[in-house]
Amino acid sequence: MATIHLDSVSVDFPIYSFSARSLKKQFLHFTTGGALSSQKDMVVIKALDNITLTLNHGDRVGLIGHNGAGKSTLLRVLAKIYEPIQGHIYCEGSISPLLNIMLGINHESTGYENIMVRGLLLGLTRKQIRIKLNKIAEFTELGDYLFAPVRTYSSGMQLRLAFAVATCIKPEILLMDEMIEVGDAAFIKSAQSHLNEFIGQSSILVLASHSHDTIRRFCNKVVFMEKGRVNYFGPVEEGLKLYETYT
Amino acid sequence: MIHSQPLDFRQGATNDSKYRLAANDIYEGLKKWRIWLLLAWQDTKLRYRRSALGPFWITLSMAVTIYTMGLLYGQLFKMDLPHYYPFLAAGLLSWSLISSLLMEGGSIFLEAEHFIKQAKQPYSVFVFRTVTKCFIFFFHNILVLVPIILFFDVKLNVHTLFIGLSLVIIWINGVIYSVIFAILGTRFRDIVQVINSLIQVIFFLTPIIWLPSVLPEKYQYIIHLNPFAQFMQLLRNPLLGSFPSSYTLVFITLVTLLGCFVAFVVFARYRARIPYWL
Numbered sequence: 001m002a003t004i005h006l007d008s009v010s011v012d013f014p015i016y017s018f019s020a021r022s023l024k025k026q027f028l029h030f031t032t033g034g035a036l037s038s039q040k041d042m043v044v045i046k047a048l049d050n051i052t053l054t055l056n057h058g059d060r061v062g063l064i065g066h067n068g069a070g071k072s073t074l075l076r077v078l079a080k081i082y083e084p085i086q087g088h089i090y091c092e093g094s095i096s097p098l099l100n101i102m103l104g105i106n107h108e109s110t111g112y113e114n115i116m117v118r119g120l121l122l123g124l125t126r127k128q129i130r131i132k133l134n135k136i137a138e139f140t141e142l143g144d145y146l147f148a149p150v151r152t153y154s155s156g157m158q159l160r161l162a163f164a165v166a167t168c169i170k171p172e173i174l175l176m177d178e179m180i181e182v183g184d185a186a187f188i189k190s191a192q193s194h195l196n197e198f199i200g201q202s203s204i205l206v207l208a209s210h211s212h213d214t215i216r217r218f219c220n221k222v223v224f225m226e227k228g229r230v231n232y233f234g235p236v237e238e239g240l241k242l243y244e245t246y247t
Numbered sequence: 248m249i250h251s252q253p254l255d256f257r258q259g260a261t262n263d264s265k266y267r268l269a270a271n272d273i274y275e276g277l278k279k280w281r282i283w284l285l286l287a288w289q290d291t292k293l294r295y296r297r298s299a300l301g302p303f304w305i306t307l308s309m310a311v312t313i314y315t316m317g318l319l320y321g322q323l324f325k326m327d328l329p330h331y332y333p334f335l336a337a338g339l340l341s342w343s344l345i346s347s348l349l350m351e352g353g354s355i356f357l358e359a360e361h362f363i364k365q366a367k368q369p370y371s372v373f374v375f376r377t378v379t380k381c382f383i384f385f386f387h388n389i390l391v392l393v394p395i396i397l398f399f400d401v402k403l404n405v406h407t408l409f410i411g412l413s414l415v416i417i418w419i420n421g422v423i424y425s426v427i428f429a430i431l432g433t434r435f436r437d438i439v440q441v442i443n444s445l446i447q448v449i450f451f452l453t454p455i456i457w458l459p460s461v462l463p464e465k466y467q468y469i470i471h472l473n474p475f476a477q478f479m480q481l482l483r484n485p486l487l488g489s490f491p492s493s494y495t496l497v498f499i500t501l502v503t504l505l506g507c508f509v510a511f512v513v514f515a516r517y518r519a520r521i522p523y524w525l
Contacts (some may be wrong), residue, residue, distance in 0.1 A: 023435040081366070083519040097366045103364075
């Protein structure tokens, strides 16, 4: 039984202007006796502000909010990529972040090599990957293309590969930033059922999306975020209504 | 339901837990050797993919450098070639490993950004990956030495076996100092350029193209106090069939211990900041 509990979690982003990033500039500040140094160089953005939230087994949570409301940051905090400045995260169950499936696909490597790297990063062993390889090959319909460099693929084929690899695991806590879109009309049908099955296996789903239809289809709760705070957490329809009144 | 260990991520987290998290990162990173070995191997393969000579490009470019420089400097310095040529070749080869470790260190996390921002991995994985990649290149290059050893009849003996230990020590130091440079390089983007320009200076201050014996007695401290000269000795001497001096071994032990301490403190304090700086 997976659970996630966030206890007053805050995340600040330091935005370094170019001069603060440069060691030379810092050194010059130092040599001028610090008279020129000021905190003006550094702006801090509060991306998440005191978030307290509990998600339990069976929760299908849609994250909604305007651009920059903190949806992606919250997903990255749940994925343990950003360690919060303040607060605690209690988490039970393994986390599968699917934030951007195309990221990390190496275009010079072959499809097979990409599957290997991705698989290992997802925590599979070589043996497990080899077992899954046939299924992936069959599902992507790439066949012998798997032994050609990814740069020779069409964009549709690249997406299929990324999609197939990303969804070959059994997720417990699944984090997604926007629903995966699979363009190709012929592929869409098998992809859709595969995706539903993939999501269905998960114990908790957290999905950030701008599409109300997607949220309605996959989620049973929504978190409405605004300026890094949780504005609303509860049933889908009321959340979406609230969101619309803000727009 | 909530009785698992809280993951203590606060910046104000006690120092104790920071150090524990850092140690855990390194331990987990070592356990994931499959990943960094594969990534290092992939980096190497990508370097020579689409080329006709394949892996031997790496070796060939090194060979051209060493063979031409040997002839040129041998003439310039009026050196006794059978003695000078193997010295220079082993030196340039060792330097190629040390300088590549220095050059790549600063940008380790910058280059791994797409991994780091996508899913949680121990940060040490990326350090091991880059350091190991430099070693794979070194093993390609070492082939260049074979014709020179045969042609000039360098006496290889039991001392040569010491090279194994030398490489282990340099791998450890590569990891330690890469951690420091990588964290600095993520926070201050010009660190990479600073290091690259310093490498040129170090190259001339270290006995690589000139023999240590040419330096007058009163300037010998340039060699004695130069950690790079010591690391060069550690690697070059076994390649030429002799042990490094005991002074070198003591010096390197101290440098390693100091590096371990500094790197661990820096890593523990700034580990959690790495994704924020990217």
